[in-house]
Amino acid sequence: MAIRCHTVENHHLTTDFTDQAAILLQTLVADGAALGWTSPPSRAEVADLLWEVVDDGPKDARLVIASVDDRLAGMGFWRRYLRPTYRPHADLEKVAVSLDFRRRGVARSLVEELVLTATDAGVEMLTLDFRGDNLGAEQLYLSCGFREYGRLPHFVAPDDVHRLDRVLHVRDLRPA
Numbered sequence: 001m002a003i004r005c006h007t008v009e010n011h012h013l014t015t016d017f018t019d020q021a022a023i024l025l026q027t028l029v030a031d032g033a034a035l036g037w038t039s040p041p042s043r044a045e046v047a048d049l050l051w052e053v054v055d056d057g058p059k060d061a062r063l064v065i066a067s068v069d070d071r072l073a074g075m076g077f078w079r080r081y082l083r084p085t086y087r088p089h090a091d092l093e094k095v096a097v098s099l100d101f102r103r104r105g106v107a108r109s110l111v112e113e114l115v116l117t118a119t120d121a122g123v124e125m126l127t128l129d130f131r132g133d134n135l136g137a138e139q140l141y142l143s144c145g146f147r148e149y150g151r152l153p154h155f156v157a158p159d160d161v162h163r164l165d166r167v168l169h170v171r172d173l174r175p176a
């Protein structure tokens, strides 16, 4: 299976692409994916998010998608922190792979490309966080060179009742 990863630029943000990205995220959230939403995001919300990331520009943010046979298989992005004293660093978010393409290396390819683009942009530390019950994400990030630097017990509230840990990972991208 040939996985192609590339950075999304303004001219890629067509109606068709936005529809596909919205369907991907909505389907995963409806399926219970821990992507930061408690219910599937609207198409408008997804469109705003994609534009925000792409508008930040390639030195400050990068939206990367993975395609298989011209189908959108997955996506993810990093963005520099807004706080001036955190500007050398960026946060990796919304790594999401279609249910049709799981366990075939799509997320690994995405994360590798996101790490590569962040390194090229001079990002010093790439952070991310995920929900404590997301063991797939944990294995993925550990195998991609991230390490746990903290864990906030019972921090994530997917609903009114449940509380899950927030796990914090970092990969240091500075040259050794």
Ligand SMILES: CC(C)(COP(=O)(O)OP(=O)(O)OC[C@H]1O[C@@H](n2cnc3c(N)ncnc32)[C@H](O)[C@@H]1OP(=O)(O)O)[C@@H](O)C(=O)NCCC(=O)NCCS
Residues within 6 Å of the ligand: 028, 033, 034, 035, 093, 094, 095, 096, 097, 098, 101, 102, 103, 104, 105, 106, 107, 108, 109, 129, 130, 134, 135, 136, 137, 139, 140, 141, 143
């Ligand atoms: C987590 C997610 C991105 C993994 O995508 P994927 O394309 O299936 O992952 P890959 O095939 O690239 O897997 C790479 C490695 O991650 C780990 N991994 C991925 N999914 C896993 C799972 N369900 N259980 C255990 N380990 C898993 C494995 O170490 C795997 O390597 P291996 O297949 O050689 O054992 C995907 O399940 C997803 O989109 N989940 C919903 C959204 C989400 O949770 N995103 C992360 C939030 S930060």
